[in-house]
Every structure is written in C-alpha cells, then in structure tokens.
Amino acid sequence: MSNTTGQDTGQKPAYELLGLTAGEYRGICERMGREPNYVELAVFSLMWSEHCGYKHSRPLLGRLPTEGERILQGPGENAGIVDIGGGLAVAMKIESHNHPSAIEPFQGAATGIGGIVRDIFAMGARPVANLDPLHFGSLDKPRQRFLLDGVVEGIAAYGNCMGIPTVAGEIHFEDAYEDNCLINVMCVGLVRQEDIIRARATGPGNLVVLIGSSTGRDGIGGASILASAEFDETAEEKRPTVQVGNPFMEKKLLEACLEMRDKGLLVALQDLGAGGLSSSSSEMASKGGTGIDIDIARVPLREPDMEPFEIMISESQERMLAVVEPSREAEVMAVCEKWDLDATVVGKVTDTGRLRVFDGDEPIADMPVKALVDEAPTYVVEPRRPEHERDQPLPEDHYPQPEDLGRVLLDLLASPNVCSKRWVYEQYDHMVQTDNALWPGGDAAVLRIKGRRDGIALTSDGNGRRTFLDPRRGGRAVVAEAARNLSCVGAEPLAITNCLNFGNPEKGPIYYQFQQAVEGMAEACEALGTPVTGGNVSFYNESFGQAVYPNPVVGMLGLVEDTGRLGTHRFQNAGDLILLAGDARPAADGSEYQLTVHGEVAGRIPDVDLEGERRLQALVRRAVREGLAASAHDISDGGLACCIAESAIEGGLGAAVDLEALAGGARDGLRPDLLLFGEVSGLVVLSAAPAAARRLQEEAGDVPLAVIGEVGGDRLTFTGAGGPAIDVPLAAAADAWQNALERRMAP
Amino acid sequence: MAASPHTAAPPARFGVVIFPGSNCDADTHDAIETFAGAEGRYLWHKETRLDDLDCVILPGGFSYGDYLRSGAIARFSPLMEAVRRFAAEGGLVMGICNGFQVLLEAGLLPGAMQQNEKLKFICRLVSLKVENDQTPFTRRYRQGQVIQAPIAHHEGNYFIDEEGLAELEANGQVVLRYCDPEGEVTQEANPNGSLANIAGICNREGNVFGMMPHPERVCDALVGGTDGRGVFDSIIDSVRERSGR
Numbered sequence: 001m002s003n004t005t006g007q008d009t010g011q012k013p014a015y016e017l018l019g020l021t022a023g024e025y026r027g028i029c030e031r032m033g034r035e036p037n038y039v040e041l042a043v044f045s046l047m048w049s050e051h052c053g054y055k056h057s058r059p060l061l062g063r064l065p066t067e068g069e070r071i072l073q074g075p076g077e078n079a080g081i082v083d084i085g086g087g088l089a090v091a092m093k094i095e096s097h098n099h100p101s102a103i104e105p106f107q108g109a110a111t112g113i114g115g116i117v118r119d120i121f122a123m124g125a126r127p128v129a130n131l132d133p134l135h136f137g138s139l140d141k142p143r144q145r146f147l148l149d150g151v152v153e154g155i156a157a158y159g160n161c162m163g164i165p166t167v168a169g170e171i172h173f174e175d176a177y178e179d180n181c182l183i184n185v186m187c188v189g190l191v192r193q194e195d196i197i198r199a200r201a202t203g204p205g206n207l208v209v210l211i212g213s214s215t216g217r218d219g220i221g222g223a224s225i226l227a228s229a230e231f232d233e234t235a236e237e238k239r240p241t242v243q244v245g246n247p248f249m250e251k252k253l254l255e256a257c258l259e260m261r262d263k264g265l266l267v268a269l270q271d272l273g274a275g276g277l278s279s280s281s282s283e284m285a286s287k288g289g290t291g292i293d294i295d296i297a298r299v300p301l302r303e304p305d306m307e308p309f310e311i312m313i314s315e316s317q318e319r320m321l322a323v324v325e326p327s328r329e330a331e332v333m334a335v336c337e338k339w340d341l342d343a344t345v346v347g348k349v350t351d352t353g354r355l356r357v358f359d360g361d362e363p364i365a366d367m368p369v370k371a372l373v374d375e376a377p378t379y380v381v382e383p384r385r386p387e388h389e390r391d392q393p394l395p396e397d398h399y400p401q402p403e404d405l406g407r408v409l410l411d412l413l414a415s416p417n418v419c420s421k422r423w424v425y426e427q428y429d430h431m432v433q434t435d436n437a438l439w440p441g442g443d444a445a446v447l448r449i450k451g452r453r454d455g456i457a458l459t460s461d462g463n464g465r466r467t468f469l470d471p472r473r474g475g476r477a478v479v480a481e482a483a484r485n486l487s488c489v490g491a492e493p494l495a496i497t498n499c500l501n502f503g504n505p506e507k508g509p510i511y512y513q514f515q516q517a518v519e520g521m522a523e524a525c526e527a528l529g530t531p532v533t534g535g536n537v538s539f540y541n542e543s544f545g546q547a548v549y550p551n552p553v554v555g556m557l558g559l560v561e562d563t564g565r566l567g568t569h570r571f572q573n574a575g576d577l578i579l580l581a582g583d584a585r586p587a588a589d590g591s592e593y594q595l596t597v598h599g600e601v602a603g604r605i606p607d608v609d610l611e612g613e614r615r616l617q618a619l620v621r622r623a624v625r626e627g628l629a630a631s632a633h634d635i636s637d638g639g640l641a642c643c644i645a646e647s648a649i650e651g652g653l654g655a656a657v658d659l660e661a662l663a664g665g666a667r668d669g670l671r672p673d674l675l676l677f678g679e680v681s682g683l684v685v686l687s688a689a690p691a692a693a694r695r696l697q698e699e700a701g702d703v704p705l706a707v708i709g710e711v712g713g714d715r716l717t718f719t720g721a722g723g724p725a726i727d728v729p730l731a732a733a734a735d736a737w738q739n740a741l742e743r744r745m746a747p
Numbered sequence: 748m749a750a751s752p753h754t755a756a757p758p759a760r761f762g763v764v765i766f767p768g769s770n771c772d773a774d775t776h777d778a779i780e781t782f783a784g785a786e787g788r789y790l791w792h793k794e795t796r797l798d799d800l801d802c803v804i805l806p807g808g809f810s811y812g813d814y815l816r817s818g819a820i821a822r823f824s825p826l827m828e829a830v831r832r833f834a835a836e837g838g839l840v841m842g843i844c845n846g847f848q849v850l851l852e853a854g855l856l857p858g859a860m861q862q863n864e865k866l867k868f869i870c871r872l873v874s875l876k877v878e879n880d881q882t883p884f885t886r887r888y889r890q891g892q893v894i895q896a897p898i899a900h901h902e903g904n905y906f907i908d909e910e911g912l913a914e915l916e917a918n919g920q921v922v923l924r925y926c927d928p929e930g931e932v933t934q935e936a937n938p939n940g941s942l943a944n945i946a947g948i949c950n951r952e953g954n955v956f957g958m959m960p961h962p963e964r965v966c967d968a969l970v971g972g973t974d975g976r977g978v979f980d981s982i983i984d985s986v987r988e989r990s991g992r
Contacts, residue, residue: 429868
C-alpha cells in the first residue's frame with residue numbers, strides 16, 4: 001500500500017481533487033492511524049461527501065420527529081416503513097436526481113427511478129407506486145422544454161418498463177430552477193411485516209453476494225463530484241458521471257429479490273446507489289455491527305483494466321448486495337439463474353469491524369467501518385437571514401387591481417404551474433397493477449389493497465417560492481398542504497418522507513433557510529401527527545452562485561378506510577351548493593397571481609394556523625367519508641377561483657359564486673382579486689347537495705363553513721356587490737386549463 | 748377459483764405467460780381469478796407443455812426489455828414454439844398489448860406495430876367499437892357496441908399493407924377499432940395513428956386474437972370500469988361450448 005495521497009506533487013493533493021478538505025484529510029489519517037492509500041481515500045471521499053455523510057444537515061435533521069406508533073422503520077435504512085394494519089406495511093422513500101438530470105435529462109431521471117425503486121425492494125417490499133415532483137425553469141426557454149421532455153421520457157421509460165404505476169407528482173416552472181432543475185423521485189412499496197428485510201450484515205462467515213449488472217466506469221464519483229458541488233462551466237464535463245439505466249435488468253432484479261425473500265434466503269439486502277460497493281458494503285457492516293471483506297477480483301466487470309478504486313466507487317446501476325448464509329448459496333444462485341442474472345460471491349461478513357478490500361490475495365484497503373459510516377465530520381454554519389426576507393407582508397393595496405379579472409382567471413388557468421398536467425401523466429403508465437382507485441389529476445392518488453376494503457393515499461408537494469419568502473412558514477405550509485390533499489380524498493395522514501432541496505449550505509443564508517425550513521416542517525409534522533420516515537438532503541443546487549428556491553418536498557402517506565368512498569375534486573350535480581371551509585385570509589405574497597400578473601415574487605407569506613388546519617382537515621375527511629361532500633378540493637396555486645374552476649372543468653358543470661358570501665371572517669374587507677387569486681394555507685372548497693350542506697354546517701363545530709355558491713350551468717361567474725367580477729364560459733376555462741401544457745410543448 | 752356450483756362445469760383453464768419483462772402477468776392472472784368459471788396458472792417462458800390449458804394469454808409488459816423492437820426477442824422463446832403448436836391445434840391464444848406485439852412478431856397475426864404517431868408513450872382510457880362479435884373473445888359483446896378500456900403503450904400504431912388490410916376487412920378479422928364515445932370511428936379518436944383505427948385483430952381461423960387496450964384493467968368498477976370483463980366471459984363461454992361442458 002503506497003502512501004502518496006497527502007503529498008504535494010506539484011499538483012493539488014489527491015484528497016482535494018476528490019473533494020475533501022485538508023482538515024477532513026487529517027481526520028481520516030487520525031482514524032486510520034496512518035495516511036490512507038488511494039483506494040481508501042477514494043472510499044472515504046464518497047462516504048464523507050455531503051451526499052452520503054450529511055455533513056451539514058445531520059445536526060439539524062435531529063429536529064424532525066421520527067417516531068410514532070405506526071413507524072416500524074424510521075430514517076437510516078434504505079426506506080422508511082409504516083404499519084398500515086392487518087400485518088401489512090408500506091415502505092416509502094424520496095430522493096433527488098437533480099444534477100444528473102440537469103446534465104442528461106433522460107438517463108438522469110431514469111436512473112433516479114431505478115435507484116429509488118431499488119431502495120424499496122431492498123426492504124423486501126413490492127413497489128406499487130412512483131411519484132415524481134419536478135421543478136424546471138420557464139417553459140418559454142427551449143432548453144427547459146428539452147429538459148421537461150427528456151425527464152418525463154426517462155421516468156416513463158424506466159417506470160413503465162418496471163410495471164410500477166406513476167400515480168402522482170407535481171410540476172412547477174420558475175426561473176429559479178433554470179440552471180438547476182429539481183428532479184425528485186419517490187417510490188412506495190407494500191410488504192408483509194414478517195417479510196421486511198433490513199440492510200444489516202450480520203453473522204460473521206456469511207457470504208456477501210453481488211447480484212445484477214456488471215460493474216463499469218459509469219457514474220464514477222457521482223456522489224462526491226456531481227451531487228456535492230455547485231454547477232459551473234465544467235458541468236458538461238461531468239456528463240460521464242451520469243449513469244445509464246437498464247430497466248429490464250432491474251425488473252429481473254426485483255422479481256429475483258422478491259422470490260429470494262419469499263424463500264427466506266436473504267439475511268440482508270442493500271442496493272448499490274451513490275458510492276457503489278463502498279457505501280453499500282460499509283453501511284451494511286455498520287448496521288450489522290460487523291465487518292466485511294470484499295475481493296474486487298471477483299466482481300464481474302464491464303470493461304477490462306478497471307482500477308481497484310474504480311471498482312469500489314463505480315455507480316453502475318441495477319446492482320444489489322445480499323448477505324446470505326453459506327448453506328443457502330446454491331438456492332440463491334438458482335433463483336438468479338432462473339432470472340438470467342449474474343450473482344457472484346464477492347466477499348464475506350467478518351467480526352473485524354473493518355471494511356477490507358482485497359484484489360485476490362493482495363490486501364489493498366483496510367478501513368474502520370465506524371469511521372466511514374458514522375464519523376464524517378459535521379459542520380455548523382453561522383445562519384444568516386437572507387436579505388430578501390421581510391418581516392411584514394406587502395400592503396394589500398400594493399398592486400393595482402386588474403380591470404379584467406376574467407382574463408386573469410384564464411391566464412392563471414393556462415399558467416404551466418396551474419394547468420392540467422395530462423400531457424405528462426399520460427406518458428406514465430398510471431394503471432398497471434390495477435389498484436388505481438382514482439385517476440391522476442386530483443389532490444392525491446389512492447391505491448386499493450387487493451383483498452382489503454381500505455387503501456393507501458399518496459401525494460407529493462413542494463412550494464419553493466413560498467419557502468423562499470419565509471422558510472419556516474414555507475416548511476409548515478408544505479406539510480400542511482400535503483395533509484390537506486390527503487384529507488380531500490378522505491385519507492388520514494400517517495407519515496412523510498422528505499427531499500430537502502437547497503443551495504450551498506456552506507453559505508450562511510442557505511444554512512439559515514435549511515434550518516428554518518426544517519424547523520417549520522418539524523412543527524407541522526408534530527401538530528398533524530405525521531412523523532418523518534426518512535428521505536434525502538440535496539444541497540449544492542446552485543449554478544454560478546445562484547441557488548434554487550429552498551424547496552423541501554414532502555411525500556405523504558395516508559390511509560383511507562374504504563376505497564369505495566373517496567373524495568374527488570370533480571363537481572357532481574347541478575344544484576349542489578359550494579362551500580368554503582376554513583378561516584384564512586389569502587394574500588398576493590408568494591402566489592401564482594403575484595408572479596403571473598404582477599411579475600414578481602415578494603413580501604411574506606401568511607402563516608399556517610396548524611391547530612385550525614387540523615380541525616379543518618378532520619372536518620373534510622368526515623364530510624368525504626360520510627358521503628356528505630360531493631367534492632373536495634384544496635385551494636393552492638391560483639387561489640380560490642382556480643380551485644373552483646378546476647372542479648367545474650373536471651365535472652363538466654359551471655359554477656356561480658357570490659363574492660360577498662366569501663368575504664366574511666378572516667377575509668373581511670379583502671379586495672376581490674385577492675379573494676379570488678390570493679393564496680393561503682387552510683382553505684378547502686366542498687360541494688354538497690343542499691340537505692347535506694346543512695348537515696355539514698351543523699357538524700362543522702368551530703370550523704367556519706360558508707355557503708358561497710352553487711354548481712350548475714355552463715359558465716363560471718363570481719359576483720360581487722358591484723356586479724359580476726368574473727363571467728367566463730366554462731368551455732373557455734376548460735380549453736385554457738386542459739390544453740396549455742400541450743400547446744407549450746408542441747414542436 | 749372453483750367452478751360455479753349451479754353449472755358444475757369445470758372451469759376454463761387459462762395460462763398467463765411470464766416472459767422476463769412481462770409486467771401485466773399478475774394483473775391478468777388476478778382478473779381471471781375473479782371469474783367463477785375460470786382458473787389461471789402462470790406459464791414461465793421456458794415451459795413447453797400447454798396441453799392442460801384452454802386459453803393462453805400473452806400479457807402486457809416489456810418482454811426482454813423490448814430494446815430492439817417490441818416482441819422481437821420474445822418470439823424466439825421456447826414457449827412461443829409451444830404456443831404456435833397450441834394455436835395450430837385450435838387452442839385459444841390472446842395477446843394483450845405487448846402480447847399482441849409478440850403475436851405479430853411471431854407471425855401468428857398479420858401486420859406490424861410502429862411507434863405511436865406522436866412518438867410518446869400513451870396511457871389513457873379510450874373508446875373501442877366492437878366490429879366483430881362472433882369471435883371466441885368478443886361474443887359477449889354486441890356488434891357496434893362501444894366499450895371503454897385503457898391503452899398503455901409506445902408502439903401501438905398498427906400497420907399492414909393494402910392487400911393485407913383488405914383481407915382483414917373482408918374476413919371480419921378487424922375485431923376492435925378506436926372510436927369516439929358515440930362509436931364514430933374518427934381520426935381524432937385514433938390515439939396512436941393505427942391504420943383504419945385498428946385496436947384489435949384476430950387470425951383467419953378466429954382462435955388467435957390480439958388487442959392493444961388492456962381488458963384486465965377494466966374488470967373491476969373500483970379501478971376504472973368493468974367493460975373488459977366481456978373478453979374473459981366470452982372466452983369462458985367459448986371453452987364451455989367447445990368442450991360441451
């Protein structure tokens with residue numbers, strides 16, 4: 001083992017080229033008791049990267065609640081696991097593939113799906129749904145259309161081939177993401193509780209088996225070089241760090257792993273993701289309290305003459321690492337052969353507490369597992385409030401009220417952030433597995449569980465713009481919104497997984513945003529009873545020093561008691577009354593209206609009343625479950641007017657709304673444009689037959705529930721004291737909303 | 748599932764093929780199991796014995812990854828040789844989506860699939876007009892009936908030469924066409940560019956049938972509808988009639 005990694009040979013030292021600091025290098029030397037050789041340094045550089053080591057986030061993530069009676073597995077495994085009763089559990093996880101997708105959208109997104117799906121079946125769960133929250137720059141720019149097109153095709157190509165329905169997600173377009181799109185991918189699986197597999201390499205003497213694709217030079221340094229640094233003019237040179245996906249291989253890998261699970265052949269299972277063999281083996285040893293010996297000479301290679309360090313850190317896709325008892329080796333090989341998969345014993349579990357790497361008989365690396373996995377340094381940065389943040393919201397008369405509010409409605413409905421995302425979700429197979437109890441496009445997806453009356457509800461939400469204006473309130477709002485979406489379909493929110501997309505945490509303002517957003521999320525998770533089951537932190541989402549909006553994306557799981565009684569946002573019957581539930585005052589600050597019509601993002605978003613939110617959501621769930629509400633829809637992008645328009649368009653029924661009935665309580669004296677298009681947490685629009693509406697009002701308790709209009713006709717009218725503020729044909733609204741994205745994407 | 752007691756007829760026996768990369772095998776199998784008169788078993792792509800079966804279904808998915816051309820590799824699997832013999836002896840064979848593509852590649856049905864006109868994968872509920880209600884797969888429907896079933900494919904743009912099309916039409920081999928909700932066969936209702944709006948065809952003998960839409964996805968009102976049940980009911984009826992059960 002040569003020791004040249006710390007020497008100055010006239011060039012930058014090796015550790016610096018691998019993204020480590022001099023201090024970190026000294027820390028490694030201390031823990032090793034000597035200087036590391038190059039292989040060891042490469043392994044450390046990955047395990048101590050921000051991506052794998054959570055160096056800036058770990059001290060703050062402790063703030064998030066992670067325990068609850070339904071939580072069977074919190075953060076720290078391949079995925080979180082939530083008990084849904086009857087011996088079944090849900091595995092869930094969200095991750096980012098931002099930088100790979102910005103460089104190579106198709107493969108970046110595709111391999112993002114591949115990675116998150118492996119995380120789910122590594123737990124022994126069968127993946128049943130994917131969700132994809134995506135953020136791009138403005139579609140006015142050709143490059144952004146190229147990215148959207150490529151990312152959606154990549155997700156479709158991988159997810160469709162795997163036979164996993166893509167059931168929900170969200171798509172947002174804004175300049176802040178122009179050079180750094182956010183491509184988050186979430187997968188959800190079902191598992192019988194006794195079948196749960198963990199990544200604990202236990203039992204010294206057990207075999208370590210590498211299953212799936214051979215190992216190549218693709219994705220060398222993905223975690224350290226690509227995921228843990230900002231973008232600059234060298235971004236294009238980083239293309240080789242993006243991996244190439246093979247969904248067919250992964251489909252076979254999935255089926256083989258689940259067959260081995262059913263046969264009880266697996267002691268532990270772990271996917272090879274960021275950091276490849278290095279991180280998978282050391283993490284498994286760490287969780288098992290053991291050590292692992294790996295012989296790289298046994299690793300099947302895609303190309304000759306790969307360096308030992310390349311074999312150890314390659315991020316070639318579609319590989320799994322299994323720990324197997326020696327007596328079951330033949331059975332494991334038989335299952336893999338059935339599925340035409342390579343499976344090779346590449347090492348064994350030891351009791352040394354060390355990750356030792358051999359090339360045949362020759363030792364080439366020897367590192368303490370604990371140092372690799374648990375001892376990456378953590379950094380606390382002095383938080384600094386960003387200069388754009390304000391203590392006060394904008395005065396409500398800050399903007400002049402537009403004269404033609406009907407025009408504003410049509411413009412907002414056609415905004416890519418509000419319009420129908422059908423162009424996207426029709427490219428995803430959203431029905432395979434035949435559990436889709438709701439069609440896409442609603443507030444949340446619902447999947448039945450075959451053989452049971454209940455089902456699971458899923459949503460993903462992020463709102464970077466609002467978090468940008470106030471990260472703590474934004475963090476509270478995004479959790480509240482996800483829960484509200486679930487409540488609108490009738491589901492009880494259970495737990496979340498989160499993907500925290502931020503800029504460079506070494507900068508005070510970014511660190512501040514992260515800290516505040518985590519605090520806000522923690523408060524909302526506590527108030528709404530939805531612990532965090534794990535997730536992913538994605539820092540360095542910056543290009544040329546400009547960060548994306550701070551964007552904590554939440555994936556939330558809920559449970560519906562009866563899949564035969566679900567809420568949709570579709571108006572059902574002419575003559576039904578329209579009701580507004582909740583007591584909050586919408587504002588222009590951070591709204592789609594502010595951006596689209598007034599061309600800026602400014603002010604301070606209203607706070608979330610978490611206690612009011614909890615009561616509101618309980619009422620909405622009851623209304624849906626008892627069949628009193630014919631429709632339920634959360635007010636979000638585009639405000640109340642867009643919310644009602646969407647329900648009308650989907651139901652093919654017009655609506656007449658009385659603005660004066662809207663203006664009571666917290667909304668007293670609010671200008672029509674803000675009533676119609678302002679945004680705030682804590683409002684839901686319901687529709688109900690007149691008798692049911694009366695019963696709802698009796699049962700609403702201290703949740704304000706105002707009748708504000710009636711379903712019917714073929715127009716959308718919003719009438720104030722001075723006459724109609726908006727009066728547009730439903731057909732015009734439908735055309736604007738349904739076809740906007742397709743028109744933007746037309747060649 | 749056991750035969751329904753009042754008929755006491757033995758159930759129709761379905762085989763559902765699993766190629767590596769099939770992904771609608773379980774959906775199809777699960778759908779079959781909801782019919783009182785049917786039972787299903789899986790057929791691994793290396794199996795060659797089908798003599799216990801009444802109907803073989805090639806399900807949807809991406810057989811062998813479909814990196815070359817949909818169905819182009821699957822046709823060479825050991826099982827397909829057995830399916831060819833099974834069909835030649837008059838056994839019922841149905842291909843759904845990727846299964847349809849495999850039947851085309853294998854020459855068990857005429858024509859070929861191209862990529863969808865707009866070069867995008869499309870997953871959507873579509874309307875279908877039943878053009879032939881005399882096949883063993885569609886006898887429970889009425890001619891001209893409009894049913895709804897989802898499509899989910901990237902290569903469903905059916906093509907055949909002029910002569911072949913004339914033959915299909917003359918022999919009543921065009922079984923399903925894309926149409927609008929009122930049953931009009933229009934260009935706007937054609938989701939993928941298929942020639943003559945063709946969504947499903949059978950062979951001349953009528954015992955081999957392929958359709959791009961997924962009937963197994965519309966066998967339960969909870970998940971999108973029940974219009975697909977007629978396909979399975981038709982097969983069950985046909986099997987009973989053939990065997991005098």
